[in-house]
Amino acid sequence: MSERRAAFHALHRRGRPLLLPNAWDHASAAALAARGHPAIGTTSLGVAATAGLPDGAAATAKETLALVRRLARVPVLLSVDVEAGFSDDPAEVADYVAALAALGAVGINLEDGRADGGLADPECLAGKVAAVKAAVPDLFVNARIDTWWLGVDDPLPQTLARARAYRAAGADGIFVPGIVDLDMLRGLVERIDAPVNALYQPGGPGPDGFARVGVARVSTGSLLFRAALAAALTAADGVRAGGLDAPAGLPSYAEVQGLTPVQPDGPLP
Template identity: 60%
Template sequence: MDSHEARFAEFLAAHRGPRPLVLPNAWDPASAAALFAAGFAAVGTTSLGVAASNGLPDGEGATRDATLDLARRMAAMPGLVTVDIENGFSDDPETVARTARDLADLGIVGVNIEDGRAGGTLADPEAQAVVIAAIKERCPHLFVNARTDAYWIGLDDPLERSLERAARYTAAGADGVFVPGAIPDADVRTLVEQIDAPLNLFFVPGRHRLDDLAALGVARISTGSLLYRTAIGAAVEAATTIRDGGAPSADVPSYQDVQAWSLPS
């Protein structure tokens, strides 16, 4: 078993454990290194975090270079890395598959690819299945997490749409299915029961607890842009607290810690 195959098997097994895989999402090398240092065996990227931190729009294919640059840096870190490639940064299946191959060659273990499109629409499911099949043909040991956005966009009949698309995507070779959005527990149970692949959800603060999602059968929990947005919120709160005469929490990483994370050995 070569290294790609071994890492793929390790990552796949992490989706079939007794508890869900909690996958935090980084937006730069320091945040990724900090998460690995905190003991996470696998770390993903957040497309919003990568886009916003580079002054680019999310979900419009503008972050390909920034995403690949972050992937190169994270690939050198001691853990498993999965990368959000939005819609693949192209409408051409072979171009998307080449991007996936480039990531796999770096040692990246997985990708998220979404079917949501600008303007609140979804990609044609047959065309999306062709893209997924092209990735798996070139990269059989890359974990393809196929995201379908009916709940996220707020379309009618999201459960039926999600199940139909999940069936097409898994038939095309997807290793996991990602259904983001505010999803009723009853729908989550149905998704788990009827999708022939591990189910990934976003963690929604105030709605979700790890144990509850585990009881529903969810295999993977992603933080998405939550950590990035939390970091910005904490920074603004600290600044305004100082401005208003208070003292922000001293319980933060040290200068030396962040320097080490930003320049990993």
Template identity: 55%
Template sequence: MSRSSADPLHHGDRPLVLPNAWDFTSAALLVDAGFPAIATTSLGVAAAAGLPDGRAASADETFTLAARLTRLPVPVSIDIEAGFADDHEEVADYVARLAELGVAGINIEDGRGNTELAEPERQADLIHTVKARVPQLFVNARTDTHWFGVDRESTLLRARLYAGAGADGLFVPGVTDSATLTTLVGATPLPLNTLYSPVGPDVDALAALGVRRISTGSALYRAALGAAIGLARSLRGDTGELSTAPDYQRIQAVLAEANTPVADPGPART
């Protein structure tokens, strides 16, 4: 599979619907269902390993999964959170290793620690460093201004800086209103990527607005968890409302609790 083969997928008659897998089998079944490209969900990959998302904790797990996914006959894009390192050259080294595997693209975000944003100029430098090292790789630059609800007024500035740094796509999750999407499409030469939302425009409406890529994020992974828990509860005989898909915050809370060290009770008293 050509490493540059992801880019033409953004220039068809309809947006690229890019489902996000969390392990090899979920990805393989999505390919079997006819999807022409596959991405990963950082939450799903981290959570499957018992690790929190957005904390640069799952670099090894992400790389291991990427090595498996490149066996599939479609382009693969890997979500690398913010790059799993603070040093830009170190991030570029990691991305270069992914490219050597045959990965077609990456998704890299300007969110830090699920609460803050990187300075736009520094994030642009990170994108430039990565593209200089691996120019053939499709770099989808994610800005979390709307996702976090922080510094939204900087979104268009970030879009310009990231495009100028060499990004190949712009991802702005958290936007569901048509007016803002229209503004974003007009403000960047890059294909605009949105995050699927059940309360947002449908695929036809997004296509009419000029959106070129629709990601599912963690929705598929969370739906799978909800279905599994619901089935388990029904087998136990629960008669109440069956489980729905757990939200992002719930999963992160469970992972945080699981990763909290147990306090040492001290020496036993006699």
């Protein structure tokens, strides 16, 4: 196992959840790394919206690959949200993920939700997981189960069955977004033989609560991207209304410039 991928695996076994903030471009990733986050993920909504494309519709394969190429110089462990793999052909998904790994990605997030709002057959995602693990065995594959996220009836049995199928295919972690009930999360942690990833939601549990029930990883999903949009709109509205005091923590021009140092081999691609 490569040293960087081993380090990412180890972050899921610390006894306290790995907080994985999600970036959408070079500046957000570099800023998060500068704040001391050892690992970050990408947010598929942020990547898609930045490119003017829909999320969850297999429309951003090129944009995601280009972003990972730009992030290769950021000193951070990178996990990439690849939606459902941008294909239903396991071989194509494996080839795509191998290209991400060659650029330095140490993990991926692969989901079973479909663009039409339903769930893919578990065998479909399991086949993709198995193909990816065969191509890049030490890559951390986080299999996302969208039973709660999509509001299916009686989600627990389906979630556990899908978790077993994805683990049998080689998934390293299981992500079940949409749950804020800590007792339910504790039950999933106890019944899933893999690190469990939860999604942070405003008003829901924080890292301490997730830690108490054994959650291994907490993702911010699209929250930071949406918060950045909200801050931009608030600033614009303030200027239009007649004036705006500098928001707390506003980075200077020079600080933002410093996130993208010019390298001897030229600017970022």
